[in-house]
Each structure stands twice: as structure tokens, then as C-alpha cells.
Amino acid sequence: MEPVRVAVVGTGNIARLHAEALGRLGDEVRLVGAVDVDGARLSAFCDRYDVPARHPDLAGLLEKEQPELVHICTPPGSHHELALACLRAGSNVLVEKPPTLNLAELEELVAAERRYGAALATVFQHRFGTGALRLRAMLDAGVLGRPLVAVCHTTWLRTQDYFDVEWRGRWDTEGGGPTMGHGIHQMDLLCAILGDWTEVSALARQQARRSETEDLSMAHVSFANGAVASVVNSLLSTREESYLRFDFERATVELTHLYGYGDDDWRITPAPEYTDEVLAAWRAGAAGVRSSHQAQFAEVVRSLRAGTPPPVSSVEARRTMRLVAGVYASAFTRRPVGPADLTEASPFHRRMQGDGPRWS
Numbered sequence: 001m002e003p004v005r006v007a008v009v010g011t012g013n014i015a016r017l018h019a020e021a022l023g024r025l026g027d028e029v030r031l032v033g034a035v036d037v038d039g040a041r042l043s044a045f046c047d048r049y050d051v052p053a054r055h056p057d058l059a060g061l062l063e064k065e066q067p068e069l070v071h072i073c074t075p076p077g078s079h080h081e082l083a084l085a086c087l088r089a090g091s092n093v094l095v096e097k098p099p100t101l102n103l104a105e106l107e108e109l110v111a112a113e114r115r116y117g118a119a120l121a122t123v124f125q126h127r128f129g130t131g132a133l134r135l136r137a138m139l140d141a142g143v144l145g146r147p148l149v150a151v152c153h154t155t156w157l158r159t160q161d162y163f164d165v166e167w168r169g170r171w172d173t174e175g176g177g178p179t180m181g182h183g184i185h186q187m188d189l190l191c192a193i194l195g196d197w198t199e200v201s202a203l204a205r206q207q208a209r210r211s212e213t214e215d216l217s218m219a220h221v222s223f224a225n226g227a228v229a230s231v232v233n234s235l236l237s238t239r240e241e242s243y244l245r246f247d248f249e250r251a252t253v254e255l256t257h258l259y260g261y262g263d264d265d266w267r268i269t270p271a272p273e274y275t276d277e278v279l280a281a282w283r284a285g286a287a288g289v290r291s292s293h294q295a296q297f298a299e300v301v302r303s304l305r306a307g308t309p310p311p312v313s314s315v316e317a318r319r320t321m322r323l324v325a326g327v328y329a330s331a332f333t334r335r336p337v338g339p340a341d342l343t344e345a346s347p348f349h350r351r352m353q354g355d356g357p358r359w360s
């Protein structure tokens with residue numbers, strides 16, 4: 001089979017990780033071209049990763065290279081426009097998180113997928129480690145019983161100099177603070193395991209950093225299956241950690257890591273009466289793959305070859321983005337919010353900060 005023709009737009013920090021992960025997929029993919037508005041970065045990237053075609057703008061790349069898949073690795077404020085151009089040209093898109101600045105932009109991309117027959121996927125790499133796949137399979141098989149309580153903590157540290165990069169900490173370029181930019185990874189995995197959420201009550205604060213956005217949010221989230229989760233998104237935490245905990249009827253499952261996990265970062269504590277059954281299923285489950293861009297890219301390529309929507313699909317990403325919007329809407333209106341409150345009529349549909357943040 002011919003390799004999938006991939007192009008990269010935006011050749012900054014995360015693009016390097018994309019190029020290296022694509023390289024490890026071998027003959028499955030070929031990196032055919034790259035775009036950046038910064039010529040020096042573009043040249044350095046193309047020289048380093050042996051990319052044959054370099055373009056100063058996306059239109060030229062789409063016309064000349066006709067990639068099957070475009071990885072969008074630019075700051076969030078440009079994702080919508082670039083993804084729309086790719087979909088219009090019939091190229092599939094894998095966009096870095098967050099997929100857009102708001103729900104309205106995401107809905108436009110969902111409509112464009114249908115109209116132009118190309119697919120939009122979002123990078124949420126933590127769904128693809130074997131620990132998460134094993135947990136999901138055990139839950140589906142009924143081994144763990146009902147999910148009851150969950151904890152979802154993104155307690156990271158970003159000092160003031162992090163916000164010196166011009167697109168960070170601003171609503172119109174990053175779309176939000178740690179809720180949108182950092183905790184979104186953990187909240188996406190929470191939703192991948194627990195499914196549809198029904199209500200969120202939240203607060204958001206500017207606790208210590210100078211930025212337009214929050215540097216802290218906290219939320220209680222209810223799910224359709226009856227589970228309730230406590231969520232913290234912080235950039236103020238000197239001992240950094242990404243922590244998810246799921247208390248099921250028959251076991252507690254915990255994940256502790258920072259920016260990526262392996263099998264050893266998971267811990268399961270079975271209820272005494274279910275120990276044998278739960279541990280047998282845990283040991284027999286999928287193993288050996290770390291959460292990583294490469295793990296997701298392998299699934300994206302597999303899906304493109306099979307003609308199925310590449311993961312994480314826009315439908316799945318929309319649920320996570322709605323949760324992000326729900327956190328802001330609840331924090332800034334100071335009342336509980338459900339998905340039905342986030343339709344086109346809501347200011348939080350068009351902008352994550354709604355009509356303007358009202359800090360608690």
C-alpha cells in the first residue's frame with residue numbers, strides 16, 4: 001500500500017514531536033510538505049526532518065502537494081481557518097488540541113466535514129495508551145460494575161514567563177487558561193471513560209498569574225451514567241501531576257503521571273469480594289503501549305486506510321469542548337450548566353468567556 005501523504009502546518013515546538021512520531025511509523029506515512037509563516041523555522045524544520053516541499057502558505061501546499069492528511073500544529077487561534085481550508089480542499093485534518101477557540105467554530109468544521117467529505121480529528125493522545133484502552137474494555141465488559149465517583153486533577157506549574165509567548169493566556173488566541181489548554185487532556189480522558197456529562201458547577205479564578213484567562217478552575221461534573229467527578233485545572237502547583245481516579249462498584253482505578261503514561265502508571269485496587277475476577281481481567285487486558293502522539297497517529301492511519309472516521313472524531317472532541325465551555329459558563333454565570341445551555345443562543349457557544357469573564 002502507498003504511504004499516507006501527510007503535511008504539517010506550523011513548525012514550532014509540538015510539530016517536532018509530530019515529525020518524529022510520523023518518522024517512527026515508517027512506510028505507513030510520508031511527510032510530503034510543511035507550512036509556516038516564519039521562514040526560518042520552516043527551513044530549520046524541513047532540513048531537520050528531510051521534508052521535500054516547504055510552503056509559506058497553506059493554499060500553495062494544498063494545491064501542489066494534495067496531502068491526504070494535514071496535521072495542524074499552529075496556535076489555537078488559527079486552527080479553525082486552517083482546518084476549514086484543508087477540509088474544503090478535500091484533505092483530512094488532524095488538529096492539535098484545542099481543535100478550535102469555541103463551539104461555534106467547531107460546529108462549522110463539523111458541517112464542513114459533511115459538505116466536503118473529509119474528516120476532522122483532534123489530538124488527544126492520552127486515549128491511546130493501553131492503560132486507557134484496557135480500562136474502557138473492562139468497563140464495557142461489566143467487570144468493574146458501575147462508575148460512582150471520579151477525580152480528574154491537572155495540577156501543573158506554569159510560571160509568569162510562560163505567558164511571555166504572545167498567544168498564551170489570551171482568550172482570542174489560546175481560547176482559555178488551564179481548563180482549555182492543559183486540563184482538557186485529562187477531561188477528555190475522563191469523558192472517554194465516563195461518556196456523556198449532564199451538568200457542571202464550576203468556579204474560575206485569576207489566583208496568581210498575570211494573564212487574561214483563568215489560572216485555576218474547579219468543577220463538579222455529573223455524568224449520564226450516574227457518576228460524579230471532581231475536576232481541578234491549575235497552573236499553580238509546584239509538585240506537578242496529572243491524576244485520574246475512578247471508583248467503580250468493584251474496584252478503584254488510578255492513573256498518576258504528568259505529560260504521558262505507561263502501563264506502570266496505572267494502579268487497580270479491587271473490592272475484596274471481586275479481587276480474582278477484576279485482577280484476572282486487568283492482567284489479560286491490552287498492554288505495552290504508552291500514551292503518545294505516535295500511538296494516536298497509528299490509529300489515525302489505520303482508520304484512514306479502513307475508510308472509518310479517524311480518532312478522536314469531531315463528535316467525541318465536541319463533547320470534551322462542551323465540557324470546557326460548561327466549566328466557563330458555570331464559573332462566569334455562577335450557576336449549574338448542562339449541554340442544553342450551550343446551544344447557539346448562548347454567549348458561551350461563540351466565546352469560551354461568554355460576554356466577558358466575571359471572576360469569583
Ligand SMILES: NC(=O)c1ccc[n+]([C@@H]2O[C@H](COP(=O)([O-])OP(=O)(O)OC[C@H]3O[C@@H](n4cnc5c(N)ncnc54)[C@H](O)[C@@H]3O)[C@@H](O)[C@H]2O)c1
Binds near residue numbers: 010015037075078098
Ligand atoms: N498534544 C499536546 O500534548 C500538546 C503539547 C503542546 C502544545 N500543543 C498544541 O500545539 C499547538 C501549537 O503549540 P506550540 O507550542 O507548538 O506552538 P509554537 O508557537 O511553538 O509553534 C507554532 C508555529 O505555528 C506557526 N504559525 C502560526 N500561525 C500560522 C499560520 N497561520 N500558518 C502557518 N504557520 C503558523 C508559528 O510561526 C510557529 O512556528 C497548540 O494548539 C498547542 O495547544 C499540544
